[in-house]
Amino acid sequence: MLLRWHILFAFAAVALAAPVERQNNLDLLGLISIVANPILAIVNSGFRVVSTLVPIDATIRPATAGGKAIKVTGGRGIGYDTFIGIPFAEPLVGAKRFDRPTPKVYTGDIQARKFAPGCMQSSTPLDGAGGRSEDCLYLDVMTPSNVVGTEAKLPVMVWIYGGGFSAGASSLYTSLGGPTFIKRATRIGKPVIVVNINYRMGVWGFPTGPELAGSANNGIRDQMLALQWVRENIAAFGGDPEKVTVFGESAGAISAAILMLQENDPTFRAAIMQSGSPNVMPLARPAEWAEPWQDFLQAVGCSDLACVKGLDAEKVLEGSVSVNNNPKYKGGQIGFLWRPLIDGDIIKDSPAKLLAEGRFARKPFINGQNKDEAALFVNWGVKDEPGLRSMLKTLYPRPVDEATIVAMLQKYPNVPELGAPFNTGSRTFLLNPVFKQAAAIGTDLLFTSRRRDMLRKANAAGLTKTWGYHFEGDIPIAPDFLGAGHAFDLVYMWGIVKPLILFWSFNDAKMSEYMMDYWTTFAHNLDPNGPGLPQWGAHTYPANKNIMQFRAGDVRVIQDDFREDRVAVFNDPVHRTSLQI
Secondary structure, rough: OOOHHHHHHHHHHHHHHHHOOOOOOOOOHOOOOHHHHHHHHOOOOOHOOOOOOOOEHHHHHHHHHHOEEEEEEEEEOOOOEEEEEEEEEEOOOHHHHOOOOOOOOOOEEEOOEEOEEOOOOOOOOOOOOOOOOOOOEEEEEEEEEOOOOOOOOOOEEEEOOOOOOOOOOOHHHHHOHHHHHHHHHOOOOOOOOEEEOOOOOEEEEHOOHHHHHHHHHHHHHHHHHHHHHHHHHHHHHHHEEEEEEEEEEHHHHHHHHHHHOOOOOOOOOOOEOOOOOOOOOOOOOOOOOOOOOHHHHHHHOOOOOOHHHHOOOHHHHHHHHHHOOOHHOOOOOOOOOOOOOOOOOOOOOOOOHHHHOOOOOOOEEEEEEEEEEEHHHOOOOOOOOOHHHHHHOOOOOOOOOOHHHHHHHHHHOOHHOOOOOOOOOOOOOOOHHHHHHHHHHHHHHHHHHHHHHHHHHHHHHHOOOOEEEEEOOOOOOOOOOHHOOOOOOOHHOOOOOOOOOOOOOHHHHHHHHHHHHHHHHHHOOOOOOOOOOOOOOOOOOHHHHHHEEEOOOOOEEEEEOHHHHHHHHHHHHHHHHHHHH
């Protein structure tokens, strides 16, 4: 009972503080797993990786060491082995903080038995077990027992965390969900290696303005360098460099989707995107989005880049957070301030245009969403139509046209029965009914329409190994008005759901097993289907609109045509131009 109330308190503190947290560098989708992770941390704390584990060695021969053998010492767990805090890039601190990443030059053996720091960010439940530092480009490798140093050639799954491009750390997932995921995969005969990576966030990872045009999308470059490290070294841990799947949630899913826009990237062969597509948010070009950089300079008391390079890292963080919280960038709070930009290199053009023109990798993928995504991060204080209009109209970098606002409000009226959380009738959960209207618009604008668009564009380009899903699970101690909220899938996918704990049912636990099994089977076969699993038909529009419904006790394929007429407003060519997606 005491554990139950500790968890409930942790959840309530995070959930109820969300509007305040939004002013502390966790806007909107930046809340990402903030609800799920405190629960995950407490329930699964027994799996924490510690430096007292029995040592185990892997030997890598990276090019930067001239082919010299480098011993990496990790630890043995029960059913899994771990190597934590392996550097994959040279430290980018001080004057180098905005540089592109370069491969780590190894000069000696590596002790991979202590969590590395996460990248610079505000202190939140997402910042992991190793603190924070500018020197943060590290990764963790988790394997089943007895495969390190063998020719097992297991599929590899590289996890990219979410956090609104402003929060998150690899250590969180390694220490908590990783062991359960690894052991479940081994138990069903689909063993995998999991690699959790760090990447720069905030102004470090996604700077704006002409002075740093060459540094735009540094965070994505960090991810790409980590994938190169995996390709070069994972065989030493029993992995197959030709069988790498990237997977991530929210900002991590957006990142995986951006990686899918690289047409000839050999570092991975498939992707799983949980609550994210490449064009979830409006993207600008560096020159169009220079104002935040000027405000950042003012916030830190600098007049040029040289001055910023000489600042203490905490001062830079203070400026990054200050600009992120500037009311003029809040607007409707749909999107991120520090985020990927169309740089002509990593992102060559508008993702919507790239998808429409078929300019993306022909790699198998899964793309899914949660039923009530936006209930977690829309402005819960919106009270009337003028407030909602203001929220919708101020999508940056350019205001949304009035005609588009009118069209959206016509399709999504203030009728509680039509709002989110969906399928809750006339209930308003003691909130203003406009909340359900705003949550419905946010869910379908940012998630349903974007996921649907990516799947259909991929099919139109001839890609048939595509699967979609609609997650409808819940966290029993969560407030009802969150429904199946953003990030709720994480505790299921990482295997944290246990029957009779936190009021989860046996059906909840079974659905969690299904998700883990589908994910690891997909990593093995480039198809999620396997023995003992409900058949998951591929999405091959227009022949079918198959997606998997993840609902406890009712996991089955449904057609992806719910709210078709309403969702279509976001994919109307005129309104898409206005919405910049």
